[in-house]
Amino acid sequence: MAWTDERINQLKTMWEQGMTASQIAEELGGVSRNAVIGKAHRLGLQSRPSPVKANDSEAKAEERRAAAPPPPRAAEPVPAPVPVPVPAAAPRPAPATTAAAAEPQSPPAEAAPRPAEPAMRSVGPGGFLRQGPGDQQAPIPPAPPRRLVPAKPSADIAGKTSLLELNDRICKWPLGHPGEPDFHFCGVQVNPGFPYCVEHCGQAYQAQLPRRDRRPPPPLPFGGPRVR
């Protein structure tokens, strides 16, 4: 079987999508896994995590060299924990989900004054407060680094919502396809209790139509699900 332009494009696409060489070979047909790998390398497609590449004395030495091993100092005061770079959903204690009304990224300079909890506590000798069963894992003191970012004006709607920006509040409906350069997620406010916004909930959760009224499903990439 020859490597036609079309087959090469399929190979490129699948390879970039992260499919294994075996899967690609099976999908293309007429070629072996080795053929796919060989072709991928000849095309310059390169280097997905290979199980055989981790080990290597030379690479490791190089890695060490690049890492610039700091001299063994012990009493050096560590500056401070690095602030979290990604706006991952910080473990913020939800005060009380009163209304579904959105709280749109409260502006900075908000000190979040926690009202002192008037809880009944057993006081031990020396004045320490005994933990109750519910308190066991509560304390996470190591500095709550609130982001001091100016707060994006209009959430992520203006730009594109990437995988790293997903959280429980924004719509996870995918737009485009993984691997495509502009693949992103919807990103608008969710319909409370659902992973999608109201509009996409409408698409995700549909009542069954009578068979005669159903639209045929759109063609799936690469000829649909593989039969196995």
Place this chain on the structure above:
DNA sequence: CCCTGATTCGC
């Protein structure tokens, strides 16, 4: 054993 990707080398 199975899987994976990388590399080699005769064709």
Place this chain on the structure above:
DNA sequence: GCGAATCAGG
């Protein structure tokens, strides 16, 4: 250029 054989880690 091609891909089977081989290597080597998970």
